Amino acid sequence: MTSQIPFAAVEFAANPEPRCPCVLALDTSASMAGPRLQELQAGLSQLKDELAADPLARKRVELAVLSFGGSVRLLTDFTTVDAFEPPLLRADGLTPMGGAIAAALDLVKARKQIYRSNGVAYYRPWVFLLTDGEPNDQWQGSAHAVRDAEQNRQLAFFAVGIGDANLDVLRQVSLRAPLLLKGLRFREMFQWLSSSLKSVSHSGLTDETRLENPAAPDGWAKV
Amino acid sequence: MLRDSDGNALALAAEVGRGGEGGVYDVVGRPGAVAKVYAHPPRPDKVEKLSLMASLFGAHPELAWWCAWPEVLIRDDGGQCLGFLMRKLEGQQPVHDIYSPERRKALLPDVGWEFLVRTATNVARMFASLHGLRVIVGDVNERNLFVGRDATVTFVDCDSFQIATATHVFVSGVGVPDYTPPELQGEDFRTAIRSEAHDRFGLAVILFKLLFMGRHPFSGGASGELGPAIRDRAFDYPQLQRRLPHLVPLEVAGADLAGLFGAAFAGPPEARPEPGAWAEALDELERSLQACPVDPLHRVPAHLDRCPWCQIEGALRYSYFAPAAQGPAESRFRVDLDRLADLLGALDSVAAPIAPDQWVGPASLDKALRALDRALAEGERPEAAVWYLRAGGIGLAALGTALLLAGGDGARLVVAAGVGAWLAGGALATWRRRPFRRACARWRTERDELGRAGEDWRGDAVRARQFDRQTRQHALELGAAWRDLERRQREELERMRGDRVTPAWIPVLQQTAVEGSLIPGLPPDRRQGLLVRGLLTAADLNRTTLAQVPGLTGAHIDAVIAWRQSIELQVGAPRRLPPSRAQHAALDANLHHLQENLAHEIEAVTLQCAHDARTADTALQAAWHAIESRAAATLTEAARRDRP
Numbered sequence: 001m002t003s004q005i006p007f008a009a010v011e012f013a014a015n016p017e018p019r020c021p022c023v024l025a026l027d028t029s030a031s032m033a034g035p036r037l038q039e040l041q042a043g044l045s046q047l048k049d050e051l052a053a054d055p056l057a058r059k060r061v062e063l064a065v066l067s068f069g070g071s072v073r074l075l076t077d078f079t080t081v082d083a084f085e086p087p088l089l090r091a092d093g094l095t096p097m098g099g100a101i102a103a104a105l106d107l108v109k110a111r112k113q114i115y116r117s118n119g120v121a122y123y124r125p126w127v128f129l130l131t132d133g134e135p136n137d138q139w140q141g142s143a144h145a146v147r148d149a150e151q152n153r154q155l156a157f158f159a160v161g162i163g164d165a166n167l168d169v170l171r172q173v174s175l176r177a178p179l180l181l182k183g184l185r186f187r188e189m190f191q192w193l194s195s196s197l198k199s200v201s202h203s204g205l206t207d208e209t210r211l212e213n214p215a216a217p218d219g220w221a222k223v
Numbered sequence: 224m225l226r227d228s229d230g231n232a233l234a235l236a237a238e239v240g241r242g243g244e245g246g247v248y249d250v251v252g253r254p255g256a257v258a259k260v261y262a263h264p265p266r267p268d269k270v271e272k273l274s275l276m277a278s279l280f281g282a283h284p285e286l287a288w289w290c291a292w293p294e295v296l297i298r299d300d301g302g303q304c305l306g307f308l309m310r311k312l313e314g315q316q317p318v319h320d321i322y323s324p325e326r327r328k329a330l331l332p333d334v335g336w337e338f339l340v341r342t343a344t345n346v347a348r349m350f351a352s353l354h355g356l357r358v359i360v361g362d363v364n365e366r367n368l369f370v371g372r373d374a375t376v377t378f379v380d381c382d383s384f385q386i387a388t389a390t391h392v393f394v395s396g397v398g399v400p401d402y403t404p405p406e407l408q409g410e411d412f413r414t415a416i417r418s419e420a421h422d423r424f425g426l427a428v429i430l431f432k433l434l435f436m437g438r439h440p441f442s443g444g445a446s447g448e449l450g451p452a453i454r455d456r457a458f459d460y461p462q463l464q465r466r467l468p469h470l471v472p473l474e475v476a477g478a479d480l481a482g483l484f485g486a487a488f489a490g491p492p493e494a495r496p497e498p499g500a501w502a503e504a505l506d507e508l509e510r511s512l513q514a515c516p517v518d519p520l521h522r523v524p525a526h527l528d529r530c531p532w533c534q535i536e537g538a539l540r541y542s543y544f545a546p547a548a549q550g551p552a553e554s555r556f557r558v559d560l561d562r563l564a565d566l567l568g569a570l571d572s573v574a575a576p577i578a579p580d581q582w583v584g585p586a587s588l589d590k591a592l593r594a595l596d597r598a599l600a601e602g603e604r605p606e607a608a609v610w611y612l613r614a615g616g617i618g619l620a621a622l623g624t625a626l627l628l629a630g631g632d633g634a635r636l637v638v639a640a641g642v643g644a645w646l647a648g649g650a651l652a653t654w655r656r657r658p659f660r661r662a663c664a665r666w667r668t669e670r671d672e673l674g675r676a677g678e679d680w681r682g683d684a685v686r687a688r689q690f691d692r693q694t695r696q697h698a699l700e701l702g703a704a705w706r707d708l709e710r711r712q713r714e715e716l717e718r719m720r721g722d723r724v725t726p727a728w729i730p731v732l733q734q735t736a737v738e739g740s741l742i743p744g745l746p747p748d749r750r751q752g753l754l755v756r757g758l759l760t761a762a763d764l765n766r767t768t769l770a771q772v773p774g775l776t777g778a779h780i781d782a783v784i785a786w787r788q789s790i791e792l793q794v795g796a797p798r799r800l801p802p803s804r805a806q807h808a809a810l811d812a813n814l815h816h817l818q819e820n821l822a823h824e825i826e827a828v829t830l831q832c833a834h835d836a837r838t839a840d841t842a843l844q845a846a847w848h849a850i851e852s853r854a855a856a857t858l859t860e861a862a863r864r865d866r867p
Binding site: 009010012016017059118119121122124202 | 319320323324326366399400437438439441443445447448449452459463466467468470541
């Protein structure tokens with residue numbers, strides 16, 4: 001009997017390392033226009049550079065980028081860091097956060113399926129949501145799904161608010177206390193994200209209590 | 224001030240690495256070593272562990288073959304241990320960049336499966352050696368194991384090894400779930416005491432990844448996470464390889480190794496194969512490998528009748544090995560002595576700054592100074608009128624005295640007139656010379672200053688010449704380095720062929736004396752020749768030193784080298800591979816690069832010399848003109864004889 005060859009097989013033959021998938025769900029609604037979006041864009045490049053400088057993380061961490069401004073768009077599907085190119089962000093429209101969260105969960109689910117069918121090990125996927133407003137769509141269903149997945153340790157969900165973000169909504173989405181970015185400290189935030197992903201991809205530790213606390217007095221966020 | 228254990232001061236140079244615990248630095252004057260310096264002084268028990276490790280190293284210097292071992296503790300002036308010295312790794316890659324196909328193809332494009340098998344053998348031998356000394360690795364993982372281009376392996380982060388005394392166990396304190404055996408999954412690494420059986424699990428994972436293209440033996444489990452899959456002993460690879468055509472079947476490694484992997488991953492802790500068993504089986508596998516007629520990088524184990532790599536490539540449209548590398552299987556670099564001669568010739572044709580004695584200047588200054596001296600001397604000579612008055616005065620005084628003695632009348636008057644004339648002469652001289660004396664003093668000062676300016680100028684001219692000579696000397700040193708490339712090429716080739724002793728092995732080879740040793744293939748009288756030439760221990764033996772022993776044939780030299788290598792093997796030094804095309808190509812590229820750098824430097828020196836000579840000549844000329852015109856002015860003034 002001849003078996004089928006899944007298309008992704010080459011990708012995982014060339015690089016069989018366990019994967020550490022991370023979805024960046026980024027708010028690109030109209031209110032993000034200006035310095036916020038510029039800082040965010042610069043932060044994406046910084047994230048890539050810092051991860052790529054780590055020989056193990058560059059083979060293990062996979063990034064996907066979703067934007068939600070007006071509509072939800074998949075800007076970059078999961079790509080290992082060495083091939084990741086930060087997509088160009090454009091600010092426009094309202095804040096369909098519920099749709100974005102649902103899309104992020106679907107994305108993670110599909111990716112895990114690909115890992116499994118190719119027999120590749122993976123670490124607990126991360127979803128990193130960044131918003132400066134409040135959802136203008138149905139989000140309660142997505143919130144429920146996130147809390148479910150997190151409770152079953154299928155997912156680590158991080159929510160970060162910027163400026164006037166509605167933290168009450170984020171609190172209902174995320175089991176983990178949502179964080180409020182101090183000012184425009186995107187640089188520090190992405191530094192934290194890259195070093196957290198590095199330590200996860202190095203050791204397989206999934207217990208985020210061992211991550212550096214971003215809400216420490218000199219950190220980039222407050223609770 | 225940092226000091227080693229003998230109290231020698233250590234000066235840290237560039238930082239070569241940084242981790243969570245501190246930094247790793249080059250050390251001034253110790254090219255083969257680096258210093259690990261902790262960011263915070265280690266706790267007393269850590270210091271105790273490190274000094275235990277350092278004393279273990281003293282008894283077993285061969286540890287440096289396998290590890291960046293803490294060889295010597297570093298302390299500050301207060302005696303506080305701040306870190307240690309260890310061997311410096313050069314040109315080695317982390318093992319995950321070797322077993323991961325894509326990275327390996329980029330880093331080592333011309334190696335085949337035999338390289339991975341050899342690397343695995345060396346890893347197994349390393350564990351055998353460490354366990355032989357009752358050292359437990361503990362934190363086996365893909366980041367603290369490095370692989371060289373010759374498949375030799377080195378452990379780093381050795382301060383996390385588990386070391387035991389009769390009464391105390393210094394635990395590793397860290398670990399990674401992917402390499403942790405089922406019985407330790409979920410344990411707290413900070414306190415867990417590791418055993419050889421635990422290490423054997425991690426060893427088996429590393430060996431598996433090396434042989435099976437970077438796959439973790441437990442990947443493919445339902446949860447996706449490795450830790451739980453290991454805990455459940457879910458070694459699914461044999462089933463998975465039927466479903467996934469890109470996996471290298473276990474059978475490729477042969478039944479012996481497949482059995483060892485089964486025992487290591489699915490069996491109880493006590494059934495895990497010991498390192499020596501792995502080394503033996505891997506050695507066997509390597510010996511059985513044959514060339515594939517289709518692709519020069521494919522190696523086919525004797526127990527298979529078809530090339531497994533051709534089969535996988537056919538199914539997957541992906542090759543685990545790079546396309547056959549191009550390039551010579553020898554070093555083609557030749558030192559370009561003609562070009563060096565041209566470069567040095569071009570430098571020779573650049574004129575040095577003009578020598579002081581070749582200048583018209585200094586001679587004319589001397590002339591001017593002499594003229595000034597003359598003018599001053601002349602100026603200070605009294606005038607004729609004074610002479611006449613004084614001579615007349617003396618004459619009159621003498622006449623008056625004679626008359627006085629003769630009792631002549633009016634003689635007193637004559638004497639008085641003479642004395643008067645003499646005094647008048649003096650007064651006249653003083654009165655007439657008064658303004659001139661000031662001018663003379665000025666000219667004398669001026670003369671001294673001119674003399675000094677001349678000396679300074681001469682000093683500048685001499686210095687310009689000296690500087691030029693030094694610069695040229697530098698070019699000659701560069702030329703010497705250029706000629707030396709030939710020796711470096713020879714030595715590097717020797718090192719690559721394994722003829723050269725790896726520095727870390729010297730302590731052990733030094734323990735084997737040539738005298739009294741039976742060297743197969745070398746007659747005893749020839750052995751005497753080695754001793755006469757000062758080759759006393761096995762550490763002294765390499766092709767360069769042996770070439771200088773009269774009466775040795777090529778066969779003798781081969782025999783001596785083989786003997787030295789047999790000692791290395793007895794004590795467990797890693798086996799090494801013959802140099803590859805890529806290594807030769809890299810060596811050639813490196814030497815070419817060095818030669819180009821030297822050429823650029825010599826050209827730069829040539830330009831510098833020409834520029835410096837031009838600048839010096841112009842500056843000297845200008846300075847001279849200033850002196851000359853000043854001298855001329857003084858001289859003219861003095862020569863005007865503007866005097867009384």
